[in-house]
Amino acid sequence: MELLVASAIGIMTAAGLYLVLRLRTFPVILGISLLTYAVNVFLFASGRLTVGASPVLRDDVTVYTDPLPQALVLTAIVISFGMTAVVVMIGLGAFLGSNDDHVDDQPEEGKP
Amino acid sequence: MSLFFIVALPFLGALLPGLMNAAGRAATAGVTFTVSLAAFVGLLTNLPSVLAGEVVMARVDWMPVLGLNFTLMLDGLGFFFALLILGIGLLIIAYARHYLSRDDNMGQFFTYLLLFQGAMVGIVLSDNILLLLIFWELTSLSSFLLIGYWKHLPEGRQGARMALTVTGMGGLAMIGGMLILGQIVGSYDLSVILQNRDLIQADPMYVPALILILLGCFTKSAQFPFHFWLPHAMAAPTPVSAYLHSATMVKAGIFLMARMWPVLSGTPEWFVIVTTAGLVTMCLGAVIALFKHDLKALLAFSTVSHLGLITMLLGTGTAFGAMAAMFHILNHATFKAALFMSAGIIDHEAHTRDIRRLGGLRTLMPVTFVIATLAALSMAGIPLLNGFLSKEMMLEEANHTVLFNIPWLVPALATFGSLFSAAYCFRLIGHTFFGPVRDDYPAKPHDPPAGLWLPPAFLVVLVVVIGVAPFLAEPFVKLVTASVLGEAADVPKAYFKIWHGLVPALFMSMAAVVGGLIMLALFNPALRAWDAAPRPEAKEIFEGIVETAAGLAQKLIQPLHNGAFSRYAAIGSVAIIGAGFHAWSTGSVGPATREMQAADPVAIAGWGMLVAATCGLVFLHRNRLLSLILIGIAGLMVSIGFVFFSAPDLAMTQFTVEVVTIILLLLALNFLPKHTPVESSVLRRVRDGAVALAGGIATFALSYHFLLRDAVATPISEFHLANSYKGGGGTNVVNVILVDFRGFDTYGEIIVLGIAALLIYALTQTLLGGPVRARLLNRKPDQARAGDMHPMMMVVLTRVIMPVVMMVGFYIFLRGHNEPGGGFIAGLVVSIGVVMQYMASGFSWASARLKYPYHGVIGAGVLVAGLTGIGSWFVGKPFLTSDFTYVRIPPFEKFELATAALFDVGVFLAVVGAVMLSLESFSRLARRAHEPETEHAMDIDPSRDPDNAKGAV
Known part of the structure; x- marks a missing residue:
């Protein structure tokens, strides 16, 4: 199970990094989203993996998973939505203003 | 008055002039004057304690762990400087009221001035050296604003930048010095x-x-070789020059040397460095001042020279030297402020400050003539004026100082400096006021209104009074000296007298005055020799150094920061991976302490879908719509993973966020191209692939290793589990952490979320206000539109489902404290319900039914959460302490009421507002000109359009 989660984090990170290194805004935004997933799962996994032990207190249960990473990741998910929205807006604004969705400065006409 | 008020008043008052700007110039100046006067009177209320020899203290712990506390101290020295700063400040404010023209923004000027005044008072009253450093930097910053006040003048901007660079660098050095000092003690x-x-x-x-x-002090007080910034700062309006260069800014370095005198002085190092720098500065400044034609430049170099004199006196390390220094600070502040103001008057009335174009003003401006002449003669060291007294003391002290084992060196240089000092004073008087009346002044000079000459006149009265009756100033100067000396030495017994008998100092003084007169007689040949002599131009050297440094920095940075985001991303990734690899290869990994859990087929299937979606995304990302579907799958699998690993709250959040994110990206994709072209070369893709692969392997290895090992220390989660019900009253530990244990974090997070949404709104407004708007309105959609954009089925369904969604949201919210759910998730669920209305019935229809703007909802959320937190103050608990109780209303079961639920309401509102404001902003972009806005929910509605309906039948 640990192997599955660790490899999922690794694969999502790799794919996210590759997309972040692309030249247009849309893939870069997708890449950031993938990286967000990877980071959130990574933080969540820092509480170690437990199956069937939700951190909701019950009278006859003594084993619970670590609640703290969950609380941290919960707000991180919502904040990352806000950040994604801002980045999308910036990318969209740049595209609408210049009709160009490159993330890099383009060499100006007549200059090498 | 408490010391805190004295320091805080100018800072708080700095808000007023800007606000009063519309009320007129008199009101603006008046309010500034009142603020300064209040601080001044507050200072005077502490006079009895200071005179009694007490040290007034005020203390508030700020960051005690770092040793940084808001500690203020008022002793004789601090009182003396604060008196100069606030007293001369009052005169400057009165003077500036009449000096500034109607074109100048007076509110801005006085705001800067008060900020500067507050920072200066802060320096002289600080008891904590870290606090002192903060005020020190504040004076650099606020003086930058003051010097560059006339933004339209290039000299003003350059002078301000030079002053900031030099004093800022000195400030940096001083931070280091102060930290070392703090470490030692x-x-x-x-x-x-x-x-x-x-x-x-x-x-x-x-x-x-x-x-x-000393680097900090010398740069601030313009000591050689850092003296060059001061004359260039003369581009400032004259009130600024008069304030900064007579009583305040440049005296800050002197003040600090005096403050540190008991512990730093008396060593050979102190003696050699400080005395030499002072002597060189004194002579150099005096010589250059003589050959300056601009009145203010002449005064600037004379200031440099006099600062050198005071520094030299402090450098000798004797009690008498310190006392002479204190006395000269007082005298210099009075005559130099008067002289600067007189120069400003001449500039104001004659429209020039060039001495070569002036002369004969004696009869045209008699009042100004008297003021300037008395002040200048005092500076030259003529008896019966205060400058004479402290200059005598300086020469006396110089006579007893032996530098580099050459007994005649210091006395000779001191006399030399005094000679040139006298010469430029005589030139100032002679070439400006005497001589024939000319007929080619740029403007007809005459005496100004009383508002301009009264402030300098007041100072000149002090010059004469102290000069004639030095015994009046003696007790005060001795009091100040006592607090400079501390326990290091006793205050000298010497009396302040005009006549000391035929002592060597008197002969040196006479030599200087006579030599000064001779120098003035020989001025024209001397000027020719000076102009012919090659000499280094400090400004050019400074600019050369700055340019070289900037060039070097650019060479270093340009290859890395060339404007290509993908390059930054690659460099950043490689650097992080490299750092991680370094840690990996130099550290050691302990043995695994956890057993690997067996994976069941369901988990493997989920993993397989996640991996397939992610890999598919990489290979198919050029088809943007398809890539959105794929990233949706990845997100869904992550949510299911959270369910699987006992995190129901996370799963619900991730799931709902996934929905709104995809809607958001779809809205954006509406405008963007639907395909990504192939642009990067194969080589580049291989390079990016290698970076990505390295990053992936690194995170995989890291997660895999720690998943198989227990935490090094016991996690604090045990505390949360144990106290969630007892202390927080809820059984859902995640929710209790969010709204109770770490409520402050959550509070910050909803604020960030709100700011992000407002930012999106602001960007949309900017876009719609600019040229983009026309393009958007005339845009031709690049894909076929749906014929029936708002189908009846969907409209009806979403409306029916709306109350259900609200109910679910309400339920999720209420159960949040004890079961998975809570404000975040409820907010997202409700947002989705509202978004559905927009999607089904159209933007105009939905927004016409919107009662509260989303900004208001965000604000209300933050406010509710904040007020809940503040509420705990009223019962004497820290911010955001929550409380709960159980109530039972028959026939229902017992249920819990917690203040945390109120906080969660705030979270809920903020989330709804933020999500909706973001999505609404995007969809506002989508409205187009050729599609008339309709307030109807459905495009085809039989009840609205009976003819069509009949036709359909």
Whole structure:
């Protein structure tokens, strides 16, 4: 199970990094989203993996998973939505203003 | 008045002039004057305690762990400087009221001035050296604003930048010196440091600390070789020059040397560095001043020269030297402020400050003539004026000072400096006021209104009074000297007298005055020789250094920061991976302590879908719509993973966020191209692939390793589990952490979320207000539109489902404290319900039914959460302490009421507002010109359009 989660984090990170290194805004935004997933799962996994032990207190249960990473990741998910929205807006604004969705400065006409 | 008020008043008052700007110039100046006067009177209320020899203290712990406390101290020295700063400040404010023209923004000027005044008062009253450093930097910043006040003048901007660079660099050096000093003593409180002279001077770090602190003092007080910024700062309006260069800014370095005098002085290093720098500055400044034609430049170099004189006196390390220095600070502040103001009057009335174009003003401006002449004669050291007294004391002290084992060196240089000092004073008087009346002044000079000449006249009265009756100033100067000396030495017995008998100092003084007159007679040949002599131009050297440094920095940075985001991303990734690899290869990994859990087929299937979606995304990302579907799958699998690993709250959040994110990206994709072209070369893709692969392997290895090992220390989660019900009253520990244990974090997070949404709104507004708007309105959609954009089925369904969604949201919210759910998730669920209305019935229809703007909802959320937190203050608990109780209303079961639920309401509102504001902003972009806005929910509605309906039948 640990192997599955660790490899999922690794694969999502790799794919996210590759997309972040692309030249247009849309893939870069997708890449950031993938990286967000990877980071959130990574933080969540820092509480170690437990199956069937939700951190909701019950009278006859003594084993619970670590609640703290969950609380941290919960707000991180919502904040990352806000950040994604801002980045999308910036990318969209740049595209609408210049009709160009490159993330890099383009060499100006007549200059090498 | 409490010391806190004295420091805080100018800062708080700085808000007023800007606000009063519309009320007129008199009101703006009036309010500034009142604020300064209040601080001045507040200072005077402390006079009895200071005269009694007490040290007034005020203390608030700020960051005690760092040794940084808001500690203020008022002793004789602090009182003396605060008196100069606030007293001369009052005169400057009165003067500036009449000096500034109607084109100048007076509110801005006085705001800067008050900020500067507050920072200066802060320096002289600080008891904590870290606090002192903060005020020190504040004076650099606020003086930058003041010097560059006339933004339209390039000289003003350059002068301000030079002053900021030089004093800022000195400030940096001083931070280092102060930190060393604090380390040596073990405390950052001045009152403690001043008790530890022997400890500090015996420490091997004494010399580095001394040099660093002196660098700060010398740059601030324009000592050689950092004197060059001061004359260039003369581009400022004259009230600024008069204030900064007579009583305040440049005296800050002197003040600090005096403050540190008991612990730093008396060593050979101190003596050699400070005395030499002072002497060189004094002579150099005096010589250059003589050959300056601009009145203010002449005064600027004379200021440099007099600062050198005071520095030299402090450098000698004797009690008499310190007393002479204090006395000269007082005298210099009075005559130099008067002289600067007189120069400003001449500039104001004659429209020039060039001495070569002036002359004969004696009869045209008699009042100004009297003021300027008395002040200048005092500066020249003529008896019966205060400058004479302290200059005598300086010469006396110089006579007893032996530098580099040459007994005649210091007396000779002191006389030389005094000679040139007298010469430029005589030139100032002679070439400006005497001589024939000319007929080619740029403007007809005449005496100004009383508002301009009264402030300098007041100072000149002080010059004469102290000069004639020095015994009046004597007790005060001795009091100040006593607090400079501390326990290091006793105050000298010497009396302040005009006539000391035929002592060597008198002969030196006479030589200087006579030599000055001769120098003035020989001025024209001397000027020709001066102009012919090659000499380094400090400004060019400074600019050369700045340009070289900037060039070097650019060479270093340009290859890395060339404007290509993908390059930054690659460099950043490689650097992080490299750092991680370094840690990996140099550290050691302990043995695995956890057993790997067996994976069941369901988990493997989920993993397979996640991996397939992710890999598919990489290979198919050029088809943007398809890539959105794929990333949706990845997100869904992550949510299911959270369910699987006992995190129901996370799963619900991730799931709902996934929905709104995809809607958001779809809205954006509406405008963007639907395909990504192939642009990067194969080589580049291989390079990116390698970076990505390295990053992936690194995160995989890291997660895999820690998943198989237990935490090094016991996690604090045990505490949360144990106290969630007992202390927080909820059984859902995640929710209790969010709204109770770490409520402050959550509070910050909803604020960030709100700011992000407002930012999106602001960007949309900017876009719609600019040229983009026309393009958007005339845009031709690049894909076929749906014929029936708002189908009846969907409209009806979403409306029916709306109350259900609200109900679900309400339920999720209420159960949040005890079961998975809570404000975040409920907010997202409700947002989705509202978004559905927009999607089904159209933007106009939905927004016409919107009662509260989303900004208001965000604000209300933050406010509710904040007020809940503040509420706990009223019962004497810290911010955001929550409380709960159980109530039972028959026939229902017992249920819980917690203040945390109120906080969660705030979270809920903020989330709804933020999500909706973001999505709404995007969809506002989508409205187009050729599609008339309709308030109807459905495009085809039989009940609205009976003819069509009949036709359909």
